[in-house]
Amino acid sequence: MFRLDTLDDLQGLAARLPQLDKGAAAQARERQAQLTKPPGSLGRLEDLAVFMAGWRGTDRPRIERAQALVFAGNHGVCAQGINVFPQEVTTGMVANFAAGGAAINQLCRVAGADLKVVALDLDRPTADFTQGPAMSADETLEALNRGAAAVDPQADVLLLGEMGIGNSTISAALALAVFGGTAQDWTGHGAGADAALMDRKTRAVAAAAARHAGLGPGATLAALGGREQAAICGAVLAARAARIAVLLDGFICTAAVAPLHAADPALLDHCIVSHCSAEAGHRALLAAMGKVPLLDLGMRLGEGTGAAVALSVLRHALAAHDGMATFAEAGIG
Template sequence: MIQFADAAALDAALSRMSAPDEAALAAARDRQHQLTKPGGSLGRLENIALFMASWQGSARPRVDRVKAAVFAGNHGVAARGVSAFPPEVTAQMVANFRVGGAAINALARCCQAELAVIALDLDRPTGDIASEAAMTDAECLAALNAGAAAVTSDIDLLFVGEMGIGNTTPAAALCAQAFGGKAADWCGRGTGVDESGVARKIEAIDRALALHGPFCSSPTETLRRLGGREIAAMAGAIAAARMLRVPVLLDGFICCAAIAPIVAAWPDFTAHCLAAHCSAESGHGRLLTRFGLAPLLHLDMRLGEGSGAAVAVHLVRAALAAHNEMATFAEAAVTDAL
């Protein structure tokens, strides 16, 4: 299990990130060329198989153990009326997760993912980012390590999700700080707020950026000032996955915003990630473009919870089934292309 002693330890780990296994990638590509199909005829399914091979270090990658980690946290900025739901819904939904009644429970069962639900100090909302830092140094480090602790080296594929009323506001702030633009460029309707709710979100983000922007000197400091516990935990989990060479399916806007400060500093950070889908939250497509990732699915989803990634697991399973189970031209006694 990976744990970070302090913010400097995380920065040091990110500066020496593991790379794809080029030998495994070459072997997997060679197998693709021998399978009984025209080259490239399975399109992106072939690319998914090669991606998995390069991170698992095997020409015949597997997806036997899929882990879903859903993190929950509460936000002080929610008191500004930036969500269509009250903050107590966070704890209520966590209870729903734990009895198996939410969308992510059904979708995790469907894709055969092991689901972990990690609630982070729900009785202590973060600071209101429009007037103070979201977390102290210790609180941010604890959240990063809670995320890292959910990842082990025996996982074949990871995806993370979140629950936190008001969390599209800090997510938009993180994106604006990481990649520039106005608050309105990154701000969507989240849980379904009306125009006045969007205006309140934009005002809160503008205040937060003016207050914290000059001091966001590192990814960790940006997460500490503008993020949230569940957001930092997702960043910690995805960072730990990179250290352990575990492939990651990125979910929606909040999940991607969690790593926006890291990607801004280390653009190749997402090399171990696939974008599961592009959500209906307005800033998500722009963020994926910044990441250089093309989403696997466009389903107009915007639930969060890891729900879009859970659906995309089926595509990964299909890609590896074709890659591993098809016969080669030699095995099937089929004449290869000239």
């Protein structure tokens, strides 16, 4: 089982984790060239099949087991009045997930993903990051390793989502700390902020980034992140250790792994960003990370909903790759 002992272990970690199986990827690309279609005519579906082949280590990968993880946490920065809804909504939504009543439940059911929700000490919000670090190193490691432990090593693909009132503010601060710019560049309306709330959000993001400037990747995650962000990082790393491809959700999931990108962009080589969120800053974040989203549907709900929709596309890609006849098999040419 993957486990991180210290946050400093992020440095140099990419070289110690499994890499893309170039042989399997090449075999998959060769198969694509033999299938009964013009070369490249299935566009990105072909690339997805090759990507999955490389990470699963087989030229004809299949999705027998898809796992969806939604991590939930609460944030001390809500003391700054940056949230539209009270933090009790996080607990209420976790109960809604458990009852099967949320959007992610419906989308996972259709896409064929097993959903697990991990609530991370909802009665114990992180500290207000405008006043000090959101978490200690030990708290960050605990959340990161809980995220890692939640990953099913037998999964073929992992979908990641989150729930946490105030976490669009957390995401803006992480993006600002890792990629620079201004607080205005990264701060969006989240769950529906009005002008006054947007002003408070932007000031909180700017204050936090200034207070915690110049930190390393692990320390940045601790100072500015939340428990669900740390858990997402842990799940991404555990998936990499097990050669599991990852479908990240939108802005909040992408920002959550920004500290991993800061440690080494290669730590995210096995990750696909499922969609481009309508939340402000996501397009810039994707450009900064060199990630091309799979979908662009104007979604901004979170919960892993974009990842669940993207899973259906990934299944289509592998079905075509595995099930189509080659020209030789079809007796053509």
